[in-house]
Structures are given as structure tokens and as C-alpha cells.
Amino acid sequence: MDYKDLANLIFPKAKDIVYYEEKYPERNLKEGAIVTRFAPSPTGFVHIGGLYQSLIAKKLASQTEGVFLLRIEDTDQKREVENGITDIVQSLDNFGIEPDEGMISETEGKGNYGPYRQSMRKEIYQSYAKYLIEQGKAYPCFCTPEELEEMRTKQEAAKIRPGYYGVWAKCRNITVEEAIQKINNGEKYIIRFKSPGREDRKIKHHDVIKGNVDFPENDQDIVIIKADGLPTYHFAHAVDDHLMRTTHVIRGDEWLSSVPLHLQLFHELGFKPPKYAHIAPIMKNDNGNKRKLSKRKDPEAAVSYYDEMGIPKEAVKEYLLNIANSNFENWRRANKDKSIDEFELQLNKMSVSGALFDMVKLLDVGKTVISKFTAEEVYENALKWAKSYDKELEEMLQDKEYALKIFGIERGNKKPRKDIAKWSDVKENIEYMYDDKFLAIKQDYPYQVINEKEDVNKILDLYMEKYYDENDDKQQWFDRIKELAGELGYAREVKEYKANPDSYKAHVGDVSTVLRVALTGRTNTPDMYEIMQVLGKESIEKRFEKAKKN
RNA sequence: GGCCCCGUGGUCAAGCGGUUAAGACAUCGCCCUUUCACGGCGGAGACAUGGGUUCGAUUCCCGUCGGGGUCACCA
Numbered sequence: 001m002d003y004k005d006l007a008n009l010i011f012p013k014a015k016d017i018v019y020y021e022e023k024y025p026e027r028n029l030k031e032g033a034i035v036t037r038f039a040p041s042p043t044g045f046v047h048i049g050g051l052y053q054s055l056i057a058k059k060l061a062s063q064t065e066g067v068f069l070l071r072i073e074d075t076d077q078k079r080e081v082e083n084g085i086t087d088i089v090q091s092l093d094n095f096g097i098e099p100d101e102g103m104i105s106e107t108e109g110k111g112n113y114g115p116y117r118q119s120m121r122k123e124i125y126q127s128y129a130k131y132l133i134e135q136g137k138a139y140p141c142f143c144t145p146e147e148l149e150e151m152r153t154k155q156e157a158a159k160i161r162p163g164y165y166g167v168w169a170k171c172r173n174i175t176v177e178e179a180i181q182k183i184n185n186g187e188k189y190i191i192r193f194k195s196p197g198r199e200d201r202k203i204k205h206h207d208v209i210k211g212n213v214d215f216p217e218n219d220q221d222i223v224i225i226k227a228d229g230l231p232t233y234h235f236a237h238a239v240d241d242h243l244m245r246t247t248h249v250i251r252g253d254e255w256l257s258s259v260p261l262h263l264q265l266f267h268e269l270g271f272k273p274p275k276y277a278h279i280a281p282i283m284k285n286d287n288g289n290k291r292k293l294s295k296r297k298d299p300e301a302a303v304s305y306y307d308e309m310g311i312p313k314e315a316v317k318e319y320l321l322n323i324a325n326s327n328f329e330n331w332r333r334a335n336k337d338k339s340i341d342e343f344e345l346q347l348n349k350m351s352v353s354g355a356l357f358d359m360v361k362l363l364d365v366g367k368t369v370i371s372k373f374t375a376e377e378v379y380e381n382a383l384k385w386a387k388s389y390d391k392e393l394e395e396m397l398q399d400k401e402y403a404l405k406i407f408g409i410e411r412g413n414k415k416p417r418k419d420i421a422k423w424s425d426v427k428e429n430i431e432y433m434y435d436d437k438f439l440a441i442k443q444d445y446p447y448q449v450i451n452e453k454e455d456v457n458k459i460l461d462l463y464m465e466k467y468y469d470e471n472d473d474k475q476q477w478f479d480r481i482k483e484l485a486g487e488l489g490y491a492r493e494v495k496e497y498k499a500n501p502d503s504y505k506a507h508v509g510d511v512s513t514v515l516r517v518a519l520t521g522r523t524n525t526p527d528m529y530e531i532m533q534v535l536g537k538e539s540i541e542k543r544f545e546k547a548k549k550n
Numbered sequence: 551g552g553c554c555c556c557g558u559g560g561u562c563a564a565g566c567g568g569u570u571a572a573g574a575c576a577u578c579g580c581c582c583u584u585u586c587a588c589g590g591c592g593g594a595g596a597c598a599u600g601g602g603u604u605c606g607a608u609u610c611c612c613g614u615c616g617g618g619g620u621c622a623c624c625a
Contacts, residue, residue, distance in 0.1 A: 041625050076624050145623075152622095161552060162621070190623055199553095216553065226623040233625050257554055257620040280556085283618080290617060322574085326563050329574055351563080353556045354618070361562070361575045371588080410587085419587045448585090478584080494584075509584040516585065524586035 006176050007133040009183055010140060010191070014127040024113050024243045033066035036248045037102070037241075038092075041073045042084025045302040046091035048293060048357075049252060049282050052320050056279065057250045058097045059345045066247070070102030071240060072117045075230040085117070091303050095313045113244045118236050125231040128239050128269060129191050129224055137196075137268050138224060140179050140189040141171040165195065165219045172221055191225035193235070197264055205259050208248070208277035209350045218260040234261055242271040250347075253278035277347050280354040282323065293357060300357065310385040310423025314340070315366035322365070325349045337372070366421040375407035378420070382407075385423035393427045396434055402534075406430050409530045417526060432520045433531070435539050439546055445517050449510040450490075458488065459514045460544045470537050474529045485511045518547035 027035060038054035040046070054068075061068035070092070072085055081087075085106045092098070101111030109116040132138035141164075143151075148164070155162045172194055174182075183189065197217035205213050224235035231239070241249060256278045266273040283290045284298055293301040300306075306316050317340060321328045324345060331343050370378065379400065386393035397403050407430075410417040420429060432438045447456060467480040482492040485508040491497035497507035516528050519540065525531060532540060 039625090043625080073625060079624065141623095148623090156551095159551075210555070213554070220621090223623050228623080230623095232623070236625095252619095253555075254619060255625095259554095278555095281618085285561090292618085323562070326574090329562090330564095333574090355562060358561055358575070364575055367587090415588050417587055481584080507584085512584040522586090526585095526587075528584080 001176050001180060003134050003136045003176060006140070006179055007130045009180055010133060011126045011130040014123065014130040017127050017131045020124055020127060020243060024245065027067070027245045029067070030065055032064055034060045034064040034248050035067045035069075035244070035246050036061055036250050037069045037071050037244065037246055038099070039071040039073050039237075039240075039251075040088055041076065041079065042081055042088060043076075043079045044081050044084065044087075044295065045304055046088055047295060047301050048303055048306075048320075049301075051091070051095060051097075051303050051316070052282060052324070053250060053252065053279055054092055054097050055095070055317060055320055056324055056345060056347075056350075058099075059341075059343075060248065060250070060347065061100065062341070063344060067100045069111065069113070069244060070099035070116065071244070072103050073233065073236065074117060074119045075226075075233065075236055077119070077228070077230075094307065095303070095317060118240070119230065121236075121240070122229060124243070125225065125236060125239055126229070129231075129235070132193065132224070132268065133191070137194050138191055139172060139174070139194055140183065141192045141221075141223070142174075142182055142187050142189045143171060144188075161199070163220045164192065165199075165221060169221045188227065190223050190227050192221040193224045193265065193268070195219050195221050195261075195264060196268065197260070203260055203263065205263065205276070207256070207259075208275050208347045209280075210253070210256065210278055210352055213256070213259075215257070215260045218264050220261065222261060234258060234265060237262060238265040238269055238271060241274055242266070242269070246274050248275045248277055248347075250277045250279060253280050277350075280351055283354040283356050285356050290354065290356065292354070300359065307385075308389060310382075310389065310425075311362065311366050312369050312381065312422070315362060315369040315422075318369060319362045319365045321345070322361075323351070323355045326351075363421040367418040370420045371411075371416040371418045373411075375404045375411055378407040378411075378426075379403050382423050382426045386426075389424070390427060396427070396430070396437075403430070405534045406433050409526045409534065419526070432522065432525075433534065435542065438521065439542055441521075443521050445521060445547055446523055447517050448513050448523065449506045450514050455488075455505075456514055456518070457548045459484065459511055460518055460548055462488065463515065464541060464544060468537070468540070470533075477529050477532075481512060481515070482508050519543050 027033075029035070036057045038050065038057050040050055054070075058068045060066070070089070072088070074080055074084075083106065085103055089104060101109075101113060102116040103109045115121055129138060133140075143164075147170075151164075151168060152162050155168070169192075171179075171192070195218055197219040199216050199219045201217045202214050203217050205215065207213055222234055223232055225231055237249075240246075259276060262276075263273055281292045284293045284300075286297075295301050303316075306313070318328075318332070321340060321343065325343075327349065328343060335342070373381070379397065383394065383397045386397060420426060450456060450459070463481075463484055467484045469476075469480070472480065486492045488511070489505060490511055491500075491504040491507035494507050494509050497504050512528065513523060516525055517523060519525075519528070519531065519535070520543075535543070
């Protein structure tokens with residue numbers, strides 16, 4: 001009896017690997033094309049780090065006319081979550097990241113290298129496992145979890161390197177006859193890889209991001225097929241990325257230390273290994289300690305958070321690109337109006353250590369991104385956000401024409417307003433422009449220098465009686481406010497006031513403030529001339545009346 | 551603990567043996583013919599540490615310290 005008998009006993013129905021090698025041929029792509037993937041587990045929401053990875057992967061693939069594929073790693077059924085795949089597909093889609101190949105819904109995939117869901121590739125893995133067993137490079141292991149636990153305890157107590165290797169790999173030297181007998185006796189087993197490695201030898205690895213890294217060889221006989229017949233991550237990775245003809249594996253750097261194992265697996269399987277690019281994670285400052293953004297503790301770890309906050313997806317992507325390649329910022333400054341698709345991302349410019357997530361900076365990017373939007377775009381986006389998260393705002397935006405006027409204030413010029421960083425800022429920003437809201441609320445008016453009721457009322461009355469004309473252009477409009485100031489004994493020019501502070505009660509700016517506060521209930525607003533234009537005479541009168549009575 | 555990675559202002563970061571050590575966000579001040587938001591100008595603010603190597607180290611080597619990752623029938 002030999003390895004072949006053992007292999008046939010374990011996987012009697014498995015196809016010869018030649019079948020798969022032919023079914024999934026080398027891709028016919030142009031020189032330098034990158035085939036890469038995002039391979040998440042459907043265990044809950046998409047993490048910002050996952051978005052980061054897929055953004056990078058997608059860009060690299062499209063830059064090189066390669067392939068970006070979405071593969072679902074659902075080999076751990078215990079951790080699976082309902083609609084997990086749909087969630088991933090939709091989250092990516094929300095950010096405009098569409099896979100060229102891979103899963104497109106809970107059950108469907110597209111492309112010729114599928115299935116793209118590992119649980120549906122069981123026979124494939126088994127064929128390759130069988131292939132390894134036939135060659136004596138893998139073997140059944142009958143150790144129970146309890147035995148393994150006991151072994152670990154012993155190793156720990158003796159302060160030696162834990163794991164299933166060398167003399168500790170009890171089942172590695174079981175004879176074929178004995179193994180067959182155990183199996184026929186119904187003993188439970190899993191399949192382990194028979195590692196040819198030695199811990200005292202080093203391997204060299206060149207990582208596209210991390211550079212040259214030396215490791216001890218792997219000597220662990222890791223399990224490749226679990227008791228449920230599904231592969232472990234490592235084995236699935238080797239088989240899938242070979243068969244899907246992946247050229248670059250872009251993944252989180254928590255995988256860096258398994259590179260020796262992966263390289264070994266590729267080698268023993270007779271596969272050409274892909275290039276690896278290990279991305280540093282996005283971190284968070286937690287009481288002075290850096291740690292990865294955590295699904296459990298940090299709401300901002302979920303990509304859905306950005307949607308809820310109304311942070312434009314363009315901003316999130318720009319921010320992420322910023323972290324990825326620091327020259328992005330320079331590129332953006334030189335190419336203010338270009339799409340980020342035109343930016344050429346370079347893997348070798350990626351940071352080797354994890355960046356702290358900076359919400360303030362993200363918001364700043366958001367401000368800039370939104371400032372470049374047209375009023376129409378602001379409107380559409382704000383409305384879309386409002387529909388999901390703010391009914392009141394949605395209501396306000398029903399009058400599109402009016403909303404467009406508001407969003408048009410100081411927009412579209414060389415120095416557009418930058419006061420909206422996220423869609424959830426919009427309501428607060430425009431609320432006072434609505435008569436039904438503004439006139440209904442009771443509030444204090446934060447008058448500043450001029451705040452005596454008598455003075456305020458006089459300014460408001462006189463302005464409407466004598467100086468307001470809705471046909472004025474901006475210059476005329478402001479000249480008239482100066483005249484108003486002059487008539488009431490305030491300085492017409494701020495400079496004049498500053499030169500002779502004792503000669504005046506206040507200056508034209510203070511008078512403007514009275515108008516502004518009466519008009520909007522606040523001291524800080526966009527350009528008052530434009531606000532008055534949008535509001536119209538009738539509204540202005542009502543607002544002044546209300547302000548006077550206040 | 552073993553192994554691996556990392557350590558430039560508060561944050562993201564340029565830098566590859568000789569620089570006044572860029573830039574962005576944040577912060578402070580001034581200026582922008584009325585506020586705010588912009589914009590402009592300017593300020594403060596950094597090479598973790600100790601040894602080497604070198605004519606010269608932020609840059610190269612070693613130690614220390616600090617941070618991170620990894621050591622599953624999870625990915």
C-alpha cells in the first residue's frame with residue numbers, strides 16, 4: 001500500500017488536478033497587467049481597512065488593464081453572518097468599486113475563474129489535497145483537539161516553540177497502512193501539510209511594500225483540510241490565487257508572518273507564487289496607544305459609518321488615497337479638477353507602518369470635495385443622504401428651486417464656500433433660510449456692538465423704508481448700508497471709525513451685523529447680499545418684524 | 551516569551567551620507583474695502599535613545615527603549 005491508496009481512500013471522488021489546471025488557464029493579458037483581489041470573509045460589515053485594500057487593488061488592476069476580483073472566503077461557517085456577501089458587494093458598490101470578476105450577489109458570481117466563493121470550491125481544494133497526499137506531502141492527522149491542547153500546554157511549560165512540527169508532529173510518521181487502518185476504523189482526522197521546512201534556515205522574501213524581509217523557514221505541519229472538509233485560509237489562498245491566476249496578493253500586513261508558509265505551499269504544490277504586497281493597517285489612537293481600528297469598539301471602522309455621517313464617498317476615497325500614497329496630495333493640488341481615477345497609485349510608495357486615522361483631515365478633504373460640487377450636485381447628494389437619515393431635511397429640500405438658490409450662494413467661483421464637510425452639516429447650514437422654520441422659532445438675537453432695542457429697531461425700520469432696493473447690485477446695496485450708517489450717526493467706514501473711535505457709536509460693520517442677525521438669527525453667515533437676494537423682500541420684511549418684536 | 555515589522559513636529563508625511571530637515575491637516579498671529587467660510591502672508595512645533603562606521607550622520611551598523619503584528623481544525 002502506498003500514498004496513492006491513502007489518497008484514494010480519503011478523497012475517492014476527487015478529480016485529477018489537471019482538470020482544474022486546464023479549466024483555469026493562464027490569463028491572456030498584456031504585459032504588466034495586475035490580477036489582484038479583495039478576499040473578505042462574510043462576517044459582518046465591511047471594515048474601512050477592507051475598503052482601503054479594495055480601493056488600492058481596484059486601482060492597480062485598472063491602471064494596468066488587469067483584473068480586480070472579489071472572492072468570498074467563507075470557509076469558517078461558524079463566523080458567517082446572514083447576507084454577508086450582499087453587504088460586501090453593496091458596500092463596495094457604494095464607493096464605486098466594482099469588481100471585474102467575482103461575487104456580485106449572495107449567490108451569483110461573474111467571470112470564468114469561479115466559483116468565487118470558497119465554500120463552493122470544496123472539490124477543488126480536495127483535489128489538490130489529494131495530490132499532496134499522493135506525493136507524501138500531506139497526511140491525515142488523528143490528533144484530537146484535546147491532545148493538541150495538551151501538547152501546547154507541555155510546550156509552554158517547557159518554554160519551547162509551540163506548534164505541530166518536528167517530534168511534536170505525531171501523525172506525520174504514521175505509516176500508510178496504519179493510517180488506512182485508522183480511517184477504516186472510523187477514526188476522525190484532518191489533513192495536514194507535511195512541511196519540508198527547517199526552523200534554523202532562513203528564507204528571503206521581497207515584499208512589494210515592506211521590502212526585503214528574512215524569515216525562518218516554516219516547519220509547522222499546518223492543517224490544510226479541516227474536519228468539515230473545508231480548507232483553511234492558507235491552503236485556500238494557495239489554491240485559489242493560483243487557479244485564479246492572481247499576480248499580486250494585496251492584503252493586510254497581519255499576514256506577513258505567514259509568508260514563509262504560503263511560499264512553501266506554493267512551492268510544494270508546484271505553483272508559481274504571486275507577488276505579495278502587505279498593507280499596513282489603519283490605526284486609531286486609544287489613550288496614547290496605537291491599535292487597529294476595531295470592528296467592535298470603533299464605529300468609524302465600518303464603512304457604513306461614513307454613509308451615515310454623510311461624508312461624501314469621494315472624500316473617503318481621497319483621504320484613503322492620501323494615506324496610501326503621500327504624493328497624492330501634490331498631485332491633487334496640481335490637478336484640482338481631475339478624477340482620482342487618473343492618479344497613478346504606486347505600491348512601492350505605500351507606507352510600511354500604519355497611519356493613525358485622522359477624522360479632522362478627512363473632514364477637511366470633505367470640505368474641499370464638496371466645495372467643488374455644483375449646487376445641483378450638492379442638492380442631489382444632500383437629498384439622497386436626507387432620504388435615509390434626516391426626514392426633516394428631506395422635507396426642506398422638496399422645493400428644489402429654492403434649495404438650489406441657497407446652495408448656489410458663493411458657489412461656482414474661484415473661491416467657493418467651504419462650509420459643508422458632510423451632508424449632515426447641511427441642515428444646520430441652511431435651516432434659517434426657510435421662513436416656515438425660521439419665523440416659527442423663538443430665539444434670542446445675538447446682537448453685538450449695537451444691541452439696544454431702540455437702536456436696532458431704528459436701523460431695521462430705516463433700512464426697509466429708505467435704503468433697501470431689491471434691484472440693487474452688490475455695490476449699490478452696500479453703499480446704501482453705508483448711507484444708512486451715516487444717517488444714524490455711525491461711521492460709514494470701518495477705517496474711519498478706527499481712526500476716531502470716540503466720534504462714533506459704532507461703524508458700518510456693526511450696522512451690517514444688526515441686519516445680519518435680524519435676518520438670520522446668527523452672526524456668521526455667507527454673503528448677506530446673496531442671502532437677501534434669495535430671501536426676497538417679503539421674507540426680509542417678515543424677519544425684521546420678528547426681530548423687532550423679539 | 552520566540553519570530554517579524556516599524557520609530558522625522560499633535561497627525562499624515564518628504565528625505566536615501568553634507569538640506570536653513572519640504573508639504574498637508576490641526577494650532578497661533580496678521581492681511582483680505584461688513585461677519586463667517588475661503589484665500590494670502592507669517593509664527594510656533596520633529597529626526598526616540600546610547601554607542602559605533604565616517605572628514606561628516608535623520609540617513610549605514612549594533613544595543614536600549616517605545617509601538618505594532620504573529621504564533622488556531624479564524625480569516
